[in-house]
Amino acid sequence: MRDRRMPSLAIGPLNTAGQAYRWSEAVSRELGISAWSFAGTRRRVRRIDGPAHHRIPHHRLRPRMIRRLWLECLLRSRTHVLVESMVPLLGDLRHGVLHDDVGLLEERGLTVGVICHGSDIRSPERHMARLDHSYFRLWGESVRNNVEEQVARRRDALEVFGTPSFVSTPDLILDLPTATWLPLVVDSRRWASDRNVLRSGRPVVLHAPSQRKLSIKGTEFIEPVLVDLDRRGLIEYRALTGLVPHSRMPELVKEADVLVEQILAGSYGVAAVEGMAAGCLVIGYVGDEVRSMMPEDPPILDATPDGFAGTMMRVLEERNGYADLAASGPAYVERIHSGRLSASVLSPFLGV
Secondary structure, eight states: OOOOSOOEEEEESOOGGGHHHHHHHHHHHHHOSEEEEEEEOOSSOSOOOSOOSEEEOOTTTSOHHHHHHHHHHHHTTOSEEEEETTOOSSSOTTTOOGGGTHHHHHHTTOEEEEEEOSTTTOOHHHHHHHOTTOGGGGSOHHHHHHHHHHHHHHHHHHHHHTOOEEESSGGGGGTOTTOEEOOOOOOHHHHOOOOOTTSSSSOEEEEOOOOSSSOSSOHHHHHHHHHHHHHTTSOEEEEOOSOOOGGGHHHHHHTOSEEEOOSSSSBOOHHHHHHHHTTOEEEEBOOHHHHHHSSSOOOEEEOOTTTHHHHHHHHHHSHHHHHHHHHTHHHHHHHHSSSHHHHHHHHHHHTO
16 A cells, blocks of 8 residues: 655664765755654764764664664654665664565565665775775785675675665765765855965865774875975874864864875765865865766866875965865855755655
8 A cells, every 4th residue: 555644764874974864954954854864872982973863772782672673663653764884774783684674664664775885885896997096905805805795795685676775975886886876965054164275374284094994095195295295394284083073073174275085985975075165175086987977077186196295296386276176165065965966866765
């Protein structure tokens, strides 16, 4: 029997980089329907990436059955749910897969979709075939093989079950062609700045070294160059080390002229969007193939490990031109990452 209720949406349970919250807020604001995020509590809360509308018990703090009943009660008012990274909602988080739950969720009247964020669906083999400087080349073979196996299992499940799928960065379409790009969302008001970057003085360059054991951003190539430029008095290098509360990030980014995000991924994430929203010159690596897939070219300056030092010197020597590129960032974020485009992407899934 067709569900005649007004569409309503839940997104979770990871709230990666606060995006479940931002997407649900955008759906509520732009489409006028009820939407909220849900995310697990943590055993040791050192950093909260962003707010969530509902917190669910951690699987190690409450028996699995308690967590399941909590979720079933929470989702009872929803018609649609988007599950991040194919995490099982009702089953065992450590050993289950989402598609063990799909039938149960659909029996409860829910239309189920999936959002993939990156490592959950990005194939090391395909990534290395596209990029000579892929971060996967820095990983051990056994680790790469394990990731490849997990990615293949998730991709096969999505294709077999035909579950509607979305990806948070455009490059992931190359790994999951059946998916739809769901742009990341930031609150540009929190990041807006009236500074004119690269116009005078010693530029402040910001980089947040990866806290993971496995290289992703390329800090081992980035940091020596920035440390050397700082030592020579050409820049002021600020490294965001440790766990910086997300609430402090706007003030730190607004003080920067240049934000170096990553140079190994072939895409861009939330940090780059926040930097563009603040009017910083964002340096990363997107690449021609991914840029050609997007509705418009993002104002991000590409750099590779071999060419990063040269890129930084060009920025210092041609400040006015790169200042103009940075100045185009806030308008780009407003068009692509304000939530309007993301809500329109989710509209067909929600049937509105």
